Amino acid sequence: MDVSRIRALRGPNLWSRHTAIEAVVTCKGVEADLDRIPDFTTRLRARFPDVKPLRPIGHKDPITLAHALEAVALGLQATAGCPVSFGQTIATPDPEIFQVVVEYTEEPVGRLAFDLAESLIHATLNNEEFDIKQALAKLRELDEDVRLGPSTGSIVNAAVARDVPYRRLTEGSLVQFGWGSKQRRIQAAETGNTSAIAEAIAQDKDLTKMLLEAAGVPVPRGYVVNDAQEAWEVANKIGLPVVIKPRDGNQGKGVAVNIETQEQLLAAFAVASNISSDVIVESYIPGHDFRMLVIGNQLVAAARRDPPQVIGDGQHSIRQIVEQVNQDPLRGDGHATPLTKIRFDDIAIATLATQGMTADSIPEKGRRVLLRNNANLSTGGSATDVTDEVHPELAARMVTAAQMVGLDIAGVDLVAETVVKPMEEQKAGIVEINAAPGLRMHLSPSFGKGRAVGEAIVSTMFKDGDNARIPVVAVAGTNGKTTTVRLTAHLLGTSGKRVGMTNSDGVYIEHRCIDTGDCSGPRSARNVLLHPDVDAAVFETARGGILREGLAFDRCDVAIVTNIGMGDHLGLNFISTVDTLALVKRVIVQNVAPNGYAVLNASDPHVAPMAQVCPGSVIYFSSDRHQPILNTHRAQGKRVVFTDGDCIVCSEAGVEHRIALKGIPLTRNGTITFQVENAMASIAAAWALNLDWKVIEAGLATFINDAATAPGRFNVFDYRGATVIADYGHNPDAILALVPAIESMPATRRSVVISGAGDRRDEDISRQTEILGEIFDEAILYQDQCQRGREDGEVLALLQKGLQHVSRTKKIQEIRGEFLAIDTALASLKPGELCLILIDQVQEALDHIAKRIAEG
DSSP: OOOEEEEOOSSSSOSSSSSSSEEEEOOOGGGGGGGGGHHHHHHHHHHOOOOOOOOOOOOOOOOHHHHHHHHHHHHHHHHHOOOOOEEEEEOOSSTEEEEEEEEEESSSHHHHHHHHHHHHHHHHTTTTTHHHEEEHHHHHHHHHHHHHHHHHHHHHHHHHHHOOOEOOOOSSSEEEEEEGGGGGGEEETTTTTTHHHHHHHHHHHHHHHHHHHHHTOOOOEEEEEESSSHHHHHHHHHHSSSEESSSSOOOOOOEEEEOOOOHHHHHHHHHHHOOOOOOOOEEOSSSSEEEEEETEEEEEEEEEEOOOOEOOOOSHHHHHHHHHTTTTTEESSSSSSSSOOOOOOHHHHHHHHHHHHHOOOOOOOOEESOSSSSOOOOGTTTEOOOOOGOOOHEEEEEEHHHHHHHHHEEEEEESSSSSSGGGGGSSSSEEEEEOOOOOOOHHSBBBBBOOOOHHHHHHHOOTTTTTOOEEEEEEESSSSSHHHHHHHHHHHHHHHOOOOETTTTTEEEEEEEESSSSSSSSHHHHHHHOTTTTEEEEOOOOOOHHHHHHHSSEEEEEEOOOOOOOOSSSTTEEEEEEHHHHHHHHHHHHTTTEEEEEEEEOOTTTTTGGGGGGGSSSEEEOTTTTTTHHHHHHHTOOOOOEEETEEEEETTTEEEEEEEGGGGGTTHHHOOOOHHHHHHHHHHHHHHOOOHHHHHHHHHHTOOOTTTTTTTEEEEEETTTTEEEOOOOOOOOOHHHHHHHHHHOSSSSSEEOOOOOTTTTTHHHHHHHHHHHTTTTTTOOOOOOOOOOOOOOOOHHHHHHHHOOOOSSEEEEEEEEEHHHHHHHHHTOOOOOEEEEEEESSSEEEEEEHHHHHHH
């Protein structure tokens, strides 16, 4: 068994909506039929008892090692605690090669699961040992390392519940919610509205106390000191017992409370001064430690935090009891578990000393032993929810404290006897305010019910009903994609929106090109969705990107499929027929929003049926007003777009809106059929997005199909009285679409300049010149810069083959180099003639043509 070409599908894809790992697996001989490998299943289960049955329900063909790889990779993740369920093994045209697809929730975990599954299967084949416990431990450890922590995860889950899309921007906790101009960002429990100044104030505990005192909020008396002697002097001044803590710190690090002796103070000062050069000595307030969570202008959760402690059993030492307690699976080293392991450090030893014990003391049965006086969960403490007990006046003081510091999300540390009374009725004080507070104690308290704090944070970021999405249009098909994308983006821009656009020429933000080259894949689309100046997005969505990585978005508002051609990339990536190509292109239709639209070519037999998998509504378009599918749709009162004489007609429920073709320069008064179809698709998309008809018509009238607006898409030039047309047509269907447009343009003689993309099938390359040879007098064949895997001269030979039996083309030249071929064609042009140049390096070729025209 050979595993190759492992890919991460990071969005909705050909197989499912799940993120997944896809691998190509070769199984030869007996590997293609596990029934021919004695006891394989038995040996596999002996090594991995939790593996699910290898034979899918209803599967009658032989089960292969590829199927076993799928089952094991999925089972390893599931057993390790990852919420995955989807797996599939797909046969390819080659009987020895399979595609294996397995869902993941965290990409590194999915990749590791594949590696471990492969190792397990080889161990089974070779009858070798495999440590399944160690493998699962690796997966769990990696999953804990890479998945979002509980605080960030709770906010993300709350956003997803409100249909807000999200994307992790780093391997840490920096997350973007929403798209484009509607985006918001968080990092743990900080939002984009969290002030850096407020965070700095909260970090400075002394400054925080000063501001709270100014607001009349009770705080303990205290001073900043720089050395241990000064600390002891201040402690005596304000009165023992005291609290020692670093001026800048978090998570309770370096905090020691209830200090009563100089020896204790010196030890505590040494710890605190290692964290901050400035140390605070403040009066100790007896009572419980409460964490009060303020979000916006509300107290949303409160928890009593109890310090880490153990209970003696009369047999084991304190050190041994701590080790036993830390074995609890609810306790971990980080923040991924409800509780943190108890720290057994110098502070714990010092705390034991105050109780007359050491680490090796054996406390009597039932005795409660404190290991710290402060109650942070990060040092092993526990939390009890008391939200419902908080007195309204006390809650109001917590909100005041957070707002005085300036934090939109604040963890207010309160020491008080109880939360059922106002602060003034008891000896209470706020000892600290924390930015980016941990939410774990409120989500999963040790005792009491969890609080929906993630939802509370999301509610402050987005208004009710706001899912932070911008309109997204995805365009797929064989031909016309780029022009349709550009025209649709232009119509949206005419409506006043700032539009981000990707296509095979580049990435554009409000007409500004920010990246060049073929940018029709998911990476470019994701970059547009990240951009804060984008109000709407239009994406050319190529076959390659869908197969390589899936979609860049979870769903779109409009999916346009222009057509499905015969010769577009067939034979690549196991896509060998037009039917399988259509399955790839329809992925965008399968992921239309429920209130969105698919815009489909009713005249294309591979496109029209895609309506069956669309979760939203459908708008059919066709140049044939009598097309049966379109007419049935129209009779049902649904939206259709078609041509009628010199107009494009948009019809719904008997109401029609007509747009004159003469008002659409792109179509040259309706003479260029394929541009009429591109215009209909774009009009349908604008209609689906509820653009005003006047805006649509204004946009159509101002879209000029020149080399600047739509490079390489039937760009027409005048050269010394001759007509020159530059187009990026590069497959037989594109050539067939060009022919009627060329024939509608008068010319005394026609010539064509053409090459062929080496990654097409032989028959598709030859078919192009076979079509062109019937309407052109002369052909100049050139070998372009990149042969895409072909031998030198191989593409030229295939182009020559297509011209062997044509009726019109008699003069044929072969040229090495695109620009030399263009120069050769232009040099022989006479007034009244027409030359079609099928360009390869789009922008470079257009610049070259423009230069020659300028030279006259």
